[in-house]
Amino acid sequence: MSWGSDSKKSRIFSWNYDGLGMRIKTLYNPFYQTTNSLISLWIARGEMDDDIVVMNGDDVFEIDVLEQALRMRDEKICLPIKRKSSYEDEDMKVVIKETKIVDISKTLTNRASAESVGVRVFRDTGVELMKRAIEEEMRTVGAENKWYISAIHRLIKKGYKVKSLDINDLFWMDVDYPSDLFKARFNSNKFIKKSYQERVLRDVETS
Secondary structure (H helix, E strand, O other), X not given: OEEOOOOHHHHHHHHHOOHHHOOOOOEEOXXXXXXXXXXXXXXXXXXXXXXXXXXXXXXXXXXXXXXHHHOOOOOOEEXXXXXXXXXXXXOOEEEEEOOEEEXXXXXXXXHOOEEEOOEEEEOOHHHHHHHHHHHHHHOOOOHHHOOOHHHHHHHHXXXXXXEEEEOOOOXXXXXXXXXXXXXXXXXXXXXXHHHHHHHHHHHHHHO
């Protein structure tokens, strides 16, 4: 976990967390107040030595979003997307041709095909491509203010395949404002209950 806020409460939580049988390693970005996510991911580049999932820390989503992306085993780079009737300035928008992402930016309002969900999967050679793109982006002017999406944009413009995955009606949102937090809590309670009920039904059917 690469983060900026180095509060004692956050550190104690991450050090003591052992849910799902995994431990959390934290990487501190000391420049978080004046930089963006490209720097945070660059700090974590030493951990990118196997297939990885890069997620934004303010995203709330159904676990099926991640599970569907992980099932795309033949894709070196896979970005789940969600189609909407309209898009806001803060949405990370994508342009899609067939199922391939051909552009990604927050400024694609007039030609957006969908919004990029804050879950991105990199496998095999896709991991090394992403690491190289991050290093190249770090050498550009204004790198400190860039999202790490700029590295994916660089790969797209070089012609590398970035696969889209439509999550359809699955829930996903990012939490930017206090009102978003209320919505996230309300909806997460619903899909957690739904997931539990489905799991119980599967257990009954297989027993």
